[in-house]
Amino acid sequence: xxxxxxxxxxxxxxxxxxxxxxxxxxxxxxxxxxxxxxxxxxxxxxxxxxxxxxxxxxxxxxxxxxxxxxxxxxxxxxxxxxxxxxxxxxxxxxxxxxxxxxxxxxxxxxxxxxxxxxxxxxxxxxxxxxxxxxxxxxxxxxxxxxxxxxxxxxxxxxxxxxxxxxxxxxxxxxxxxxxxxxxxxxxxxxxxxxxxxxxxxxxxxxxxxxxxxxxxxxxxxxxxxxxxxxxxxxxxxxxxxxxxxxxxxxxxxxxxxxxxxxxxxxxxxxxxxxxxxxxxxxxxxxxxxxxxxxxxxxxxxxxxxxxxxxxxxxxxxxxxxxxxxxxxxxxxxxxxxxxxxxxxxxxxxxxxxxxxxxxxxxxxxxxxxxxxxxxx
Amino acid sequence: xxxxxxxxxxxxxxxxxxxxxxxxxxxxxxxxxxxxxxxxxxxxxxxxxxxxxxxxxxxxxxxxxxxxxxxxxxxxxxxxxxxxxxxxxxxxxxxxxxxxxxxxxxxxxxxxxxxxxxxxxxxxxxxxxxxxxxxxxxxxxxxxxxxxxxxxxxxxxxxxxxxxxxxxxxxxxxxxxxxxxxxxxxxxxxxxxxxxxxxxxxxxxxxxxxxxxxxxxxxxxxxxxxxxxxxxxxxxxxxxxxxxxxxxxxxxxxxxxxxxxxxxxxxxxxxxxxxxxxxxxxxxxxxxxxxxxxxxxxxxxxxxxxxxxxxxxxxxxxxxxxxxxxxxxxxxxxxxxxxxxxxxxxxxxxxxxxxxxxxxxxxxxxxxxxxxxxxx
Numbered sequence: 113x114x115x116x117x118x119x120x121x122x123x124x125x126x127x128x129x130x131x132x133x134x135x136x137x138x139x140x141x142x143x144x145x146x147x148x149x150x151x152x153x154x155x156x157x158x159x160x161x162x163x164x165x166x167x168x169x170x171x172x173x174x175x176x177x178x179x180x181x182x183x184x185x186x187x188x189x190x191x192x193x194x195x196x197x198x199x200x201x202x203x204x205x206x207x208x209x210x211x212x213x214x215x216x217x218x219x220x221x222x223x224x225x226x227x228x229x230x231x232x233x234x235x236x237x238x239x240x241x242x243x244x245x246x247x248x249x250x251x252x253x254x255x256x257x258x259x260x261x262x263x264x265x266x267x268x269x270x271x272x273x274x275x276x277x278x279x280x281x282x283x284x285x286x287x288x289x290x291x292x293x294x295x296x297x298x299x300x301x302x303x304x305x306x307x308x309x310x311x312x313x314x315x316x317x318x319x320x321x322x323x324x325x326x327x328x329x330x331x332x333x334x335x336x337x338x339x340x341x342x343x344x345x346x347x348x349x350x351x352x353x354x355x356x357x358x359x360x361x362x363x364x365x366x367x368x369x370x371x372x373x374x375x376x377x378x379x380x381x382x383x384x385x386x387x388x389x390x391x392x393x394x395x396x397x398x399x400x401x402x403x404x405x406x407x408x409x410x411x412x413x414x415x416x417x418x419x420x421x422x423x424x425x426x427x428x429x430x431x432x433x434x435x436x437x438x439x440x441x442x443x444x445x446x447x448x449x450x451x452x453x454x455x456x457x458x459x460x461x462x463x464x465x466x467x468x469x470x471x472x473x474x475x476x477x478x479x480x481x482x483x484x485x486x487x488x
Numbered sequence: 489x490x491x492x493x494x495x496x497x498x499x500x501x502x503x504x505x506x507x508x509x510x511x512x513x514x515x516x517x518x519x520x521x522x523x524x525x526x527x528x529x530x531x532x533x534x535x536x537x538x539x540x541x542x543x544x545x546x547x548x549x550x551x552x553x554x555x556x557x558x559x560x561x562x563x564x565x566x567x568x569x570x571x572x573x574x575x576x577x578x579x580x581x582x583x584x585x586x587x588x589x590x591x592x593x594x595x596x597x598x599x600x601x602x603x604x605x606x607x608x609x610x611x612x613x614x615x616x617x618x619x620x621x622x623x624x625x626x627x628x629x630x631x632x633x634x635x636x637x638x639x640x641x642x643x644x645x646x647x648x649x650x651x652x653x654x655x656x657x658x659x660x661x662x663x664x665x666x667x668x669x670x671x672x673x674x675x676x677x678x679x680x681x682x683x684x685x686x687x688x689x690x691x692x693x694x695x696x697x698x699x700x701x702x703x704x705x706x707x708x709x710x711x712x713x714x715x716x717x718x719x720x721x722x723x724x725x726x727x728x729x730x731x732x733x734x735x736x737x738x739x740x741x742x743x744x745x746x747x748x749x750x751x752x753x754x755x756x757x758x759x760x761x762x763x764x765x766x767x768x769x770x771x772x773x774x775x776x777x778x779x780x781x782x783x784x785x786x787x788x789x790x791x792x793x794x795x796x797x798x799x800x801x802x803x804x805x806x807x808x809x810x811x812x813x814x815x816x817x818x819x820x821x822x823x824x825x826x827x828x829x830x831x832x833x834x835x836x837x838x839x840x841x842x843x844x845x846x847x848x849x850x851x852x853x854x855x856x857x858x859x860x861x862x863x864x
Contacts, residue, residue, distance in 0.1 A: 147812070152528040152819035156804070177787065177812040184788045185808045193804050411553065412560045428532070428569050432561045436523070436553040443528040443819055 113300075113327065114359050114380075118468055122351060122378035125468035128328075128359050131298045132189070132197045132249045137359060137380040138468075140371065140461040141165040141199055142454055143388065146172045147182075147192045150388045151450030152443060155194035160424060161451055162458035165197045165249075167383050170242050171206035174234075175225050179245035187247030187295040199383075200248035202239045202281075204255045204304075205332070205364075216256060218273065236280035240301075244288040247295035252330065253281045255304040260338040267308035271317045274306045278321055300327035302361060308333060309342050311349035318353040328381070329354045330361040335370075335384075344373055351378040368397060368460055368484040372477050375464055387457045391449035394438050397456040401488035403431075405449070410435040423455035424448075489676075489703065490735050494844055498727065498754035501844035504704075504735050507674045508565070508573045508625045513735060513756040514844075516747065516837040517541040517575055518830055519764065522548045523558075523568045526764045527826030528819060531570035536800060537827055538834035541573045541625075543759050546618050547582035550610075551601050555621035563623030563671040575759075576624035578615045578657075580631045580680075581708070581740075592632060594649065612656035616677075620664040623671035628706065629657045631680040636714040643684035647693045650682045654697055676703035678737060684709060685718050687725035694729040704757070705730045706737040711746075711760075720749055727754040744773060744836055744860040748853050751840055763833045767825035770814050773832040777864035779807075781825070786811045799831035800824075 114137075118125040128135040142149060142163040149158065158166060168188060173179055185191045188198050207214060211223035211232075220235020234242075239254035255274045258267055285301045288294055303326040307313030321329065331350065334343045347362065354360050361381030362374050371382050387397065394405040398418035403410075405417070413431040425434070425448040437445035467476035490513075494501040504511040518525065518539040525534065534542060544564060549555055561567045564574050583590060587599035587608075596611020610618075615630035631650045634643055661677045664670055679702040683689030697705065707726065710719045723738065730736050737757030738750050747758050763773065770781040774794035779786075781793070789807040801810070801824040813821035843852035 146816040146818060147809075148816070148818040148820040150819065152823040154805075154820055154824065156800075172816075176816050177808075181788055181808070181812075185790050185806060190790075191806075191809055191812075193809075412557055414561050414566075424532075429530070430561060430567075432553075432557070433523075433567055433569075436557075436567075440522040440524070440548075440552050442522060442524040443526065443822065444524040444530055446819065447528040447823070448530065 114357055116356070120468055120471060120473045121376065123375050123468060123473050124378060124380055125465055126359065126380060130197045130249045130300065131296065132195065135164050135197055136465055138371075138375045138461055138464050139164050139381055140457045141167045141381065141383040142458070143167050143383055143385050144192070145169045146176065147188060149450065149454070151392060151446040153447065153450060153454075155192050157451065158194065161455040162462065163196070163454070164458075165199055166192075166194055167199045167201065168246065168248065169201050169206060170203035170239060170246070171201075171210070173246060174203065174242045175227055179242040183245040183247070183295065189247065197249040199250040200243045200246050200252065202243070202252040202254045202304075203234060204239070204252075205257045207234060208257050218276075220254075236277040237284045240281055240284040240288055244285070244294055244296075244299060248299065249296070250300045250302055250328065251285060252302050253278045253304050253326070255306055255332055257306070257333050257336070258308055260309055260333070260336050262308040264308075264310055264313070267310055268313055271306040271308075271313055274304065275317065275320045278303050278324060278326075282324060282326065302326060302328035302330050304330045304332040304363070305350055305354075306333050309338050309346060311346060314346055314350045315353055318350045322353060322355050326358070328359040328361060330363050330381075331379070332363045334362065335365045340370060340373075343370070344377060347374060347377040347379065354378070368457070369481050371460065372464065372480060375473070376477055382461070387453035388450045391453040392446050394445075394449065396449060397453055397484065398488070401483060401486040403488060405431065405434050406438055407435075417452055418456070421452065421455065421459070423452050425452040425455075490733055492732070494847075496844055496847060496849045497752065499751050499844060499849050500754060500756055501841055502735065502756060506573045506625045506676065507672065508571065511540050511573055512841055514751045514837055514840050515540050515757055516833045517543045517757065517759040518834070519543045519759055519761050520568070521545045522552065523564060525826065525830070527768060527822040529823065529826060529830070531568050533827065534570065537831040538838065539572070539830070541575055542568075542570055543575045543577065544622065544624065545577050545582060546579035546615055546622070547577075547586070549622060550579065550618045551603055555618040559621040559623070559671065565623065573625040575626040576619045576622050576628065578619070578628040578630045578680075579610060580615070581633045583610060584633050594652075596630075612653040613660045616657055616660040616664055620661070620670055620672075620675060624675065625672070626676045626678055626704065627661060628678050629654045629680050629702070631682055631708055633682070633709050633712070634684055636685055636709070636712050638684040640684075640686055640689070643686055644689055647682040647684075647689055650680065651693065651696045654679050654700060654702075658700060658702065678702060678704035678706050680706045680708040680739070681726055681730075682709050685714050685722060687722060690722055690726045691729055694726045698729060698731050702734070704735040704737060706739050706757075707755070708739045710738065711741045716746060716749075719746070720753060723750060723753040723755065730754070744833070745857055747836065748840065748856060751849070752853055758837070763829035764826045767829040768822050770821075770825065772825060773829055773860065774864070777859060777862040779864060781807065781810050782814055783811075793828055794832070797828065797831065797835070799828050801828040801831075
């Protein structure tokens with residue numbers, strides 16, 4: 113289903129066919145945790161900003177409104193009125209970062225809801241069942257996501273358990289895809305590489321999961337506290353062992369420069385809350401660097417945020433108006449800022465694809481590294 | 489500038505020509521206090537929901553970002569990228585309802601900003617200057633808005649002062665419209681009828697302001713605590729003394745039924761925060777009554793909020809999805825709910841116009857009174 117169209121060094125230009133349409137890679141997926149984009153964007157806005165893949169969360173949707181409710185309403189696509197691919201995160205990361213009083217056992221994780229404290233058990237089978245009810249295009253394997261730094265012994269045992277969990281995920285997904293009342297019988301499953309910051313554990317883990325022939329391979333447990341250089345070195349270590357004919361997804365990453373550097377090292381899929389979270393605080397990405405729109409110097413500035421951006425916000429409103437909306441605590445501030453930042457990330461991925469198509473990705477990388485993260 | 493197209497009893501169907509386009513009346517104006525609609529709607533959304541006139545607020549925009557900032561950015565129309573009519577409220581009501589430590593004198597009002605406590609003076613001239621800087625289509629006279637109930641002596645003195653203030657407003661607006669650097673040299677001015685709940689004071693006041701030949705006549709100081717029946721009786725009392733060839737505007741009103749009843753009594757213009765405020769709490773107007781979308785019975789309801797509504801929300805999303813967004817505290821809940829409620833109000837005004845055009849307003853009134861406000 114993944115077709116490699118072109119390469120430049122390790123960087124890959126590809127396309128990935130799914131039942132909900134073909135994804136052009138490298139791709140940045142737009143995060144809609146609870147089936148809605150923060151800042152008040154709906155599925156029509158997602159199309160307007162060039163989103164190819166929407167990403168929702170198993171943990172959040174299981175708690176609220178409940179995956180069975182979503183199933184009874186026809187699955188996530190019908191629920192949020194979005195006909196393009198959806199990837200659902202497995203809930204693993206959220207169980208470890210949000211829930212209370214968790215207990216990890218071989219069978220899965222016992223934890224309490226962060227909303228109302230009720231007791232929940234989630235293991236590989238439960239995660240697959242929830243994601244099958246949600247009927248996403250791509251499900252993620254249920255994994256343990258350790259914090260960095262992490263003791264090597266713990267990281268080793270955890271990554272080994274994640275492989276055993278992956279086998280159970282795969283078997284359960286195959287079973288679910290064969291059931292009559294499953295909404296998406298062609299739901300795909302991506303494995304997740306773990307092993308903390310230990311290259312040898314990461315490589316050993318990648319070899320084992322590669323053998324299991326999943327639809328895609330994610331690198332998880334990065335961008336959780338370690339320096340960017342460590343993240344890059346882990347990507348470089350595992351990349352040679354990731355199947356060439358499957359997409360690679362670096363979970364939860366990152367800055368525009370992180371994305372360029374990871375594409376350079378062979379990654380195809382990305383997601384991150386950074387563009388929408390930064391937008392909500394008035395930190396806006398532009399083609400010439402980062403803007404804090406709260407700055408007084410923008411008070412009477414009638415120019416658009418980014419002269420090189422064609423998004424709804426930049427086409428129609430001035431920096432002066434945007435700054436006013438932030439100062440007046442208007443929800444419209446969040447919406448226009450998120451529209452811009454997500455458009456910027458989707459355009460960044462499109463520009464990367466264009467550079468790869470034209471064989472000039474290395475020039476693109478040199479031109480943009482250092483520039484995009486400077487504060488202007 | 490106001491053309492009476494048709495009447496049915498006291499009810500009037502008209503159009504009102506302005507430099508920013510012709511307003512079809514009766515009209516409901518959509519409130520964007522600080523040059524943005526609550527719930528994250530921008531000027532493009534306003535067009536989508538059928539808004540003819542946007543209403544902004546002198547007091548709020550004077551405090552933030554400052555009317556001189558708005559003027560330097562080309563006036564309100566350019567600031568918020570809206571090319572249709574804008575009415576600016578004079579700030580009178582907000583000075584009396586929001587500001588602290590106010591002192592009312594013949595020259596105007598001394599008060600403190602509700603944002604940072606700084607001392608401000610606003611009189612008729614200052615209000616006109618601010619509204620001229622904002623460059624709205626229609627400015628409102630600066631008035632004292634008393635609370636109901638109000639002692640008759642106070643109401644009498646206050647309404648008499650409001651007439652003296654109106655003369656000063658008119659003179660100042662004429663001066664401002666003749667200045668070279670004024671953005672909208674054809675800014676119109678509406679008078680505001682006051683006199684609390686005393687019909688004789690109201691009538692006396694209306695006769696005096698009618699003589700001054702303003703562009704329109706508002707009825708202010710209602711819907712501030714008195715029963716609806718009192719409001720209707722005041723409208724009935726003053727209506728015969730309001731100029732026939734000028735639009736009448738009932739400020740801050742009201743429920744769908746209030747609007748129908750006021751049109752029935754000869755009113756042309758309306759504005760109210762009720763549709764957007766109710767929307768933000770999940771209370772939604774529909775053609776068959778009022779819905780509280782938080783109700784558990786909507787959890788798995790895949791039907792649209794109002795089968796007779798063609799708004800973005802009703803065309804594309806289910807009650808189940810809307811309820812989920814409210815429960816998950818997603819900003820998108822507010823946006824979709826406000827889009828619906830404002831669409832409902834704009835459609836209500838359009839339906840009233842259609843009924844008047846077809847000579848069946850009395851039937852329309854009988855059919856809808858009682859129905860629209862029932863909780864379903």
